[in-house]
Amino acid sequence: MRPLHPVIAEVTARIAARSENSRGAYLSRVSDARAATADGPARAGLGCGNLAHGFAACSGPDRLTLRGRQGPGIAIVSAYNDLLSAHQPLGEFPDQLKEATRRAGGVARFAGGVPAMCDGITQGRAGMELSLFSRDVIAMATGVALAHDMFDGTLLLGVCDKIVPGLLIGALSFGHLPAILVPAGPMPSGLPNKDKARVRQLYAQGSATREELLEAESASYHSPGTCTFYGTANSNQLVLEVMGLQLPGAAFVQPNTPLRRALTERAARRIVEISPVGGGEGYTPVAEVVDERSIVNGVVALLASGGSTNHTLHLVAIASAAGIELTWDDFADLSSVVPLLASIYPNGSADINHFHAAGGVPFLVATLLDAGLLHGDVRTVAGTGLHRYRAEPVLRDGELTWREAPSRSLDENVLRPIDRPFAPDGGLRMLRGNLGRAVLKVSAVSPRHRLVYAPARVFDSQQDFQLAFRAGELNRDVVVVLRQQGPRANGMPELHGLTPALSSLLDAGHRVALVTDGRMSGASGKVPAAIHVTPEAAVGGPLARVADGDLIRVDADSGELEVDVAAATLASRAPSGSVPGEDEWVGTGRELFAALRRCVGPAERGASVFAPVGARPHPAIAGVTGGLT
Incomplete structure (x- = not known):
């Protein structure tokens, strides 16, 4: 394993220096929130009337756990709806999570739902003008869900575009709580993306009928799960996994499979273990997972995989929510030294399932770690050290375990080693x-x-x-x-x-x-x-x-x-x-x-409506006419 690349180290150091005041103010706020719940579960500080409201709808062992102030309370915040293919599988998750949390000694409650709109449906329509704003609405809705002082950890259920960044921004306002993102996975592969693009282009030229276009589109988007091209939804999953906010290898396991269910249930067990009252390996607040190093890791993963340009907005906004000032110049400097290792549509012909089969996130993490392009010494929801994300999940005799990822790509048309990249920079x-x-x-x-x-x-x-x-x-x-x-x-x-x-x-x-x-x-x-x-x-x-x-x-x-x-x-x-x-x-x-x-x-x-604590004013942009009013 090579030492950390000097540009990765330099960019991380300047982000930390630039963010010293705002990050310090954020961590101080997190520390104050933690101190207020240091004597047991968060609900221990509630008055009797408040607490009674909090467990009035419970029965059986959940009621006894909450009333006795024993074990952690876990919030489920979900973007479920059955309009959208990516979020439809989340409908079954709360019952799975509640049962798994109960077995682990905690109580999980559905704390709140957040909106989830589809850019695929609203493209070119008036509704698309609400799309980016929905990210900040989701963050606020997440804040409302977590504001009841009943919770010691959070399970965040979401997949697409603005939804995952919004959930994470909201959770970072409760940075003293551990948080795990629980994905749903991509739909199986349908019509190849190059064929879909060809029909779209023919239709734009007037050489294909609307019926032919609809047939192609419906053969591409055809079942529950995330769309399989490498847009913002799948970029969300990859980036957050490399940032240590999902379980290792969880991003691209398909819905409604035994392995997906096992990963969902393990997320519930894990949030209990890393809660402040979980009695497991150690309390892991989300404020300590999302730091300057993990933000840089997220940018590196985005660049190495050729991910969505929307993350030049979302990662900036996520960082800001944690008191960290990330700039486009940081993206540019990191891009200059991070090679492009994946070829996924629209950058190539393969879809996200092909990427996953070729080695996926575990191979990408192992490759970048060994090249000194990722910070390995980070906290993650799986434990300390990004090396844990070199492994891929498997079922053995019905039990979930992890094994070392393949040491070579299984398809170099999709995923390549560091010495044979698709391009020398991140693009x-x-x-x-x-x-x-x-x-x-x-x-x-x-x-x-x-x-x-x-x-x-x-x-x-x-x-x-x-x-x-x-x-x-x-x-x-x-x-x-x-x-x-x-x-x-x-x-x-x-x-x-x-x-x-x-x-x-x-x-x-x-x-x-x-x-x-x-x-x-x-x-x-x-x-x-x-x-x-x-x-x-x-x-x-x-x-x-x-x-x-x-x-x-x-x-x-x-x-x-x-x-x-x-x-x-x-x-x-x-x-x-x-x-x-x-x-x-x-x-x-x-x-x-x-x-x-x-x-x-x-x-x-980040095109955000939120102002970070302790942030500097927006700098003047030299050499251009106009500016912010």
């Missing part, structure tokens, strides 16, 4: 220039397409873009500028619906790029997309001053994002573009989120 680039700062994922972008210098065509809505595309107005070299899609403008919806049209323009031989203050997610593909542009247009960012025909340079290799317009000319232009007013941002529940829209922070700070 995530930070761009900067007179248009601001942006993120660009190059994992699926051919090197010959990474520099685009072409005239801009400016849009303020996805609908206007689609009309222009169908009219043939974009059949040329073009940088599509889609602005007024940032968090302050309309909640920062994903723009994945643009991918088929942009891909068809690229395949026609044109040089094509996208520049937007919106999101593209882990489903972004072969078209270079400078996303999360900040400052966003709605607060006076330079995108609001770009005009049709302006020449724009998007250069993923040099990190440039420039409009070829003199600074004085650009500054003299009046900002343009349509931002819906509060009386217009209505329907599909949007008016309920107006307060969040008014106070949301910039993408570079």
Whole structure:
């Protein structure tokens, strides 16, 4: 095993130095909360009337345990609904968790449910404008669930997009409590992703019918479980496992299997063991699992696997909830030394089940640890040391155990060793220039397409873009500028619906790029997309001053994002573009989120509505016009 890579060490050290005040304030708050419950289970501090309310609905041994103030109380917070395939399997989990917790000497209660919306359903619809805000709503709902002072540990049930980050952000507000994320697993493989993408592109070109498109989509998304492409949902599972917040090897075991049930039940037993009254290996509060080292480990895992660009928002927000200041520059510097070891759609043709079969997370962890690219000396929910995550779970005679992961990849088309990576770096680039700062994922972008210098065509809505595309107005070299899609403008919806049209323009031989203050997610593909542009247009960012025909340079290799317009000319232009007013941002529940829209922070700070304890003010962004208001 090699020593820790110097860049990994340097980035971790500067994050810790930058975060000294905010992290200290957070840990002080956690310490105060722990001190208030140091004499036994949390409920021991409740008055008799409060406690009686807390066990009024219980019976049998659970009632006796809670009334006698013996054993830990465990909160179950779940994103279950049966609308969404990824969350439908969670419906059976509470009964499994309650029984397993009871056998371990504790009492698990369903403390609260949190919303779970699907970006796949809401793509291109008004509901998508609530999607990113739902993360912070989930965090607040988690806080409500845990606010009863009845709990000594937390089991968090969720899978997709904003849900897992929201659950974790909420749990970090109760950082003195241990927390384990309990996943549900991916659906079996369906129609190959390359075939699905082909039909989508044909439909965008008018060469496939809606019925043919629906047939392809339903053959891809076909059963309970998480979608199998490597978007934000599966990135959540991989990243949190490497951060030590799930049991080893738990991320990608399919639903409704004996092994999945065994892992779910073991999570219940484990949360009892690491609770402050569990009597097991040792109390492990979530505040000590999520530290600077585990945050860096999460970024490294994201980069090595080619994961979702949404985590340049979510990991920043998660870190902030733990008093840690993570920046896009940290992502960029880590990306420069972390090789791309996985090829999963949209970066390749394989899906997440193929990745899991090839060696999955245990092989990835072992490879990165041995290369000195991960911190091994971290606390995890499985115990101290990330070496525990080199192992994969198996059933032997019906009993759950772990065995050492394969020492070599079982399919190097999907997962590779450190000396034969798919790319020498993590494929995530930070761009900067007179248009601001942006993120660009190059994992699926051919090197010959990474520099685009072409005239801009400016849009303020996805609908206007689609009309222009169908009219043939974009059949040329073009940088599509889609602005007024940032968090302050309309909640920062994903723009994945643009991918088929942009891909068809690229395949026609044109040089094509996208520049937007919106999101593209882990489903972004072969078209270079400078996303999360900040400052966003709605607060006076330079995108609001770009005009049709302006020449724009998007250069993923040099990190440039420039409009070829003199600074004085650009500054003299009046900002343009349509931002819906509060009386217009209505329907599909949007008016309920107006307060969040008014106070949301910039993408570079995680697009969060929460302000971390002890945080420094947002720094000025040099060399750009506009800024936060």
